Amino acid sequence: MPFHFLRATKSAASLAAFAFALAGPAAVSGYAQEASQQPAAGQEAAGQQKAGQPNWKDRAEYDLYNKIAHETDLKKRLDLLDEWTQKYPKTDFEALRSQVYVATLGPLGQQDPTYRPKAIDAAKKALQEKPNDFQALYWLAIDIPATGGASPSPDQISEAETAGNGLLQQVDATFADSKKPATTSAADWTKAKNDVVALAHYSLAWAANAKKDYPTAQKEFEAYLKANPNNANVSYQLGQILIAEQKPDLYPQALWSFARAASYDGPQAITADKRPAVLAYFQKVYKQYHGSDEGADQLLAQAKNSALPPPDFKIVSAQQLANQQAQQLTQKLQSDPALALWYSIKQNLIGDQGDSFFTNSVKDAEIPGGANNVKTFTGTVISVDPPDHPTKVVLGVLDPTKPDATLVFSNPIPADAAKVGQPVQFSGVGDSFTKDPYMLTFKDPEIPGVKAAHPAPRRRKR
Numbered sequence: 384m385p386f387h388f389l390r391a392t393k394s395a396a397s398l399a400a401f402a403f404a405l406a407g408p409a410a411v412s413g414y415a416q417e418a419s420q421q422p423a424a425g426q427e428a429a430g431q432q433k434a435g436q437p438n439w440k441d442r443a444e445y446d447l448y449n450k451i452a453h454e455t456d457l458k459k460r461l462d463l464l465d466e467w468t469q470k471y472p473k474t475d476f477e478a479l480r481s482q483v484y485v486a487t488l489g490p491l492g493q494q495d496p497t498y499r500p501k502a503i504d505a506a507k508k509a510l511q512e513k514p515n516d517f518q519a520l521y522w523l524a525i526d527i528p529a530t531g532g533a534s535p536s537p538d539q540i541s542e543a544e545t546a547g548n549g550l551l552q553q554v555d556a557t558f559a560d561s562k563k564p565a566t567t568s569a570a571d572w573t574k575a576k577n578d579v580v581a582l583a584h585y586s587l588a589w590a591a592n593a594k595k596d597y598p599t600a601q602k603e604f605e606a607y608l609k610a611n612p613n614n615a616n617v618s619y620q621l622g623q624i625l626i627a628e629q630k631p632d633l634y635p636q637a638l639w640s641f642a643r644a645a646s647y648d649g650p651q652a653i654t655a656d657k658r659p660a661v662l663a664y665f666q667k668v669y670k671q672y673h674g675s676d677e678g679a680d681q682l683l684a685q686a687k688n689s690a691l692p693p694p695d696f697k698i699v700s701a702q703q704l705a706n707q708q709a710q711q712l713t714q715k716l717q718s719d720p721a722l723a724l725w726y727s728i729k730q731n732l733i734g735d736q737g738d739s740f741f742t743n744s745v746k747d748a749e750i751p752g753g754a755n756n757v758k759t760f761t762g763t764v765i766s767v768d769p770p771d772h773p774t775k776v777v778l779g780v781l782d783p784t785k786p787d788a789t790l791v792f793s794n795p796i797p798a799d800a801a802k803v804g805q806p807v808q809f810s811g812v813g814d815s816f817t818k819d820p821y822m823l824t825f826k827d828p829e830i831p832g833v834k835a836a837h838p839a840p841r842r843r844k845r
Contacts, residue, residue: 437475437476438475439475439476440471440474440475443470444467444470444471444474447463447466447467447470447471448467448476450463451463451464451467451483452483457487457490457491457494458491460483460487461487461488461491464480464483464484464487467480468480477512478509478512478513481505481508481509481512482509482516482518484505484508484509485502485505485506485509485516485518485519485522486518488501488502488505488522489502489505489506489518489521489522489525489526492522492526493525496529499526499529499530500530502522502526503522503523503526503527503530503542505519506518506519506520506522506523506526507519507523507542510523510545515549515552515553517549517550517553517557520545520546520549520550520553521546521550521579521582523542523543523545523546523586524543524546524547524550524582524583524585524586525582527539527542527543527546527586527589528543528585528586528589531543531589531593533593535593539593540590540593540594541590543586543587543589543590543593544586544587544590546583546586547583547584547585547586547587547590547603548583548587550579550580550582550583550586551580551583551584554576554579554580554583557576557579558572558573558575558576558579560572577610577611578610578611580606580610581607581610581611581614584603584604584606584607584610585603585604585607585617587599587603588600588603588604588607588620588624591603592624595627597624597627597628598628600624601621601624601625601628601633604617604620604621604624605621605691608621608690608691609691611651612689612690612691613647613649613650613651613652613690614651615643615644615647615651615652615653616644616651616653618640618641618643618644618647618690619640619641619644619653619661621637621640622637622638622639622640622641622644623637625637625640631700634672634698634700635692635696635697635698636692636696638665638668638669638672638682638698639682639685639686639691639692639696640686641661641664641665641668641669642665642669642679642682642683642685642686642687643686643687643689643690644661644665645658645661645662645664645665645683645686646662646683646684646686646687647686647687647690648687662683665679665683666679669682671701672698672700672701673698673699673700673701673704674700674701674704674705675701678698682698712726720755720756720757721751721757721759721760721761722760722761722780722781723755724751724754724755724757724760725760725780725781726781728745728750728823729781729787729821729823731744732745732816732818732821732823733818733819733821737816737818741813741816745813745816745823746813746814746815747812747813748812748813749810749811749812750810750811750812750813750825751810752810758810759808759809759810759831760780760788760808760809760810761780761806761807761808761809762778762779762780762783762787762788762806762807762809763778763779763780763783763804763805763806763807764776764777764778764801764802764803764804764805764806764807765777765778765779765783765784765786765803766786766803767798767801767802767803770798771798772795772796772798773792773795773796773798773800773801774791774792774793774794774795774796775789775790775791775792776789776790776792776796776801776807777789777790778790778807778809786820786822787821787822787823788809788822788823788824788825789822789823789824789825790809790811790824790825790828790830791814791824791825791826791827792827792828793826793827796830796833797833800830800832800833801830807830808830808831809825809828809829809830810828810829811825811826811827811828811829812825812826812827812828813825814826
C-alpha cells in the first residue's frame with residue numbers, strides 16, 4: 384500500500400553526544416608527550432639536540448607549540464596552528480600538528496558548520512599519515528553525513544563507510560577497561576563506548592541509505608538503536624527506511640518506529656513543538672495500514688518504553704483483516720443456507736443492477752418463500768420502536784451488530800416478541816431497500832408464533 388512520509392532533517396552531528404575529550408587543552412597537551420624535549424637555553428639548531436629523535440627547529444617553534452597546547456579558545460588555537468604551519472611548513476612534528484588540527488577543527492565545526500570542510504580535510508590528512516587514527520575517523524563519521532546531506536558524492540559515501548567501519552574495528556581496544564581514566568566512572572566509560580558505536584553505525588546507515596541499499600541501512604539503524612535507544616529521530620529515520628524497502632511484512636516495525644518517535648519524551652526525544660505533528664502522522668498511517676485506529680494507543684504506550692519491537696511483534700493489516708473476515712463469512716455461509724440466501728440477495732441488491740433485481744425478484748415477493756429450502760431468516764434485534772408496543776423492528780441478519788433488515792407492522796406486536804439482543808425468525812414481502820447504508824424493509828412480515836394484525840397479502844413466490 385502507498386505511504387507518504389515526512390523526511391527527517393535533524394543533523395547527524397547531534398548524535399555525537401560523547402565529547403571524547405578531543406577539544407580540551409589537556410587533550411592537546413597530551414600530544415606533546417612525544418615532543419616534550421625542549422631546546423636548552425641558547426640551543427636553536429635541531430642538530431644540537433639528540434640525533435634520531437624529532438627535534439624542534441628552534442626555541443621559537445617549541446614556544447609556539449606550547450602556546451597552542453594551552454590555548455582553550457578553539458578559534459585562537461586554530462590561528463596559532465596556522466601560524467605554526469606558515470612559519471614552519473616543514474617540521475619533525477607533522478603528525479602531531481595534524482592531530483592537533485583535527486582536535487581543534489572537529490569540535491569547532493560543531494560550533495560553526497562553516498569550519499566542517501576544513502575539519503574534514505584535516506581528518507583526511509591525519510588518516511594519510513596514520514590510517515587508523517581514531518580521532519580522525521570519529522570526526523569524519525560526524526562531518527561527512529552532515530555535509531553530504533541527501534545527495535552525497537561517491538567519495539563522501541566511501542569516506543563515511545571508512546569512518547564507520549574504522550571506528551567499529553577499534554572501539555573495543557580504545558575503550559578497554561585498562562584504558563579507562565581513573566576519574567571516569569565505569570558507567571560513563573560504557574556510555575562513551577556506546578555513543579561511539581552508535582555514531583559508527585549511523586555513518587554506515589547514512590552511506591547505505593545514500594546508495595539505496597535499504598536492507599543494510601535498516602540493519603545499521605537497528606544497531607544504532609541497540610547502542611543508543613534514546614534517539615527518537617533515528618527511530619523515525621528507521622521507519623522511513625523500512626517503508627522504502629517496500630516489504631509489507633516490515634510495515635508493522637515501521638509503525639513501531641513512528642510510534643516511538645511520536646511517544647518518547649526522554650533525552651534525545653523529538654522536540655516538543657514537533658512531536659504533535661509526528662503523532663498525527665503516526666495516527667494517519669496506522670489507520671491507513673490497519674484499517675482503523677483500534678490498538679494505536681496501546682502501540683504508542685509500548686513503543687514509548689522500547690526503541691525496537693519484540694521479535695514476535697505484529698499488526699494485522701486492513702487487507703489481512705478483510706481476508707480473515709471473508710474466510711469467516713465463507714465458513715458461515717457454507718454452514719447456514721438461510722444466511723447464504725440472505726447474503727446472495729444483498730449482493731444482488733447492492734450491485735449495478737440492484738434496482739432491476741429488486742423490481743423483478745424482491746418487491747412484493749414472499750421471501751424467502753422456500754427458496755433453497757429456506758422458510759425463514761434469522762436476525763438479532765438491534766432496536767424496536769416504540770419499546771412497549773413495537774411497530775418497527777430493526778435486525779442484524781448478516782452481522783448481529785449491523786442493521787440490514789427492518790420489519791414494519793401496521794399494528795403493534797407484543798413487546799416480548801422482539802426484545803433487543805434476542806434472535807428473531809421472520810419471513811415477509813419485500814417493500815423497499817437502500818444500497819448505502821444497506822437496508823431491506825419488509826411490510827407486515829411474519830414472525831413464527833406472533834400473529835400479525837393485518838398481514839399483507841402474498842402476491843407471488845420469490
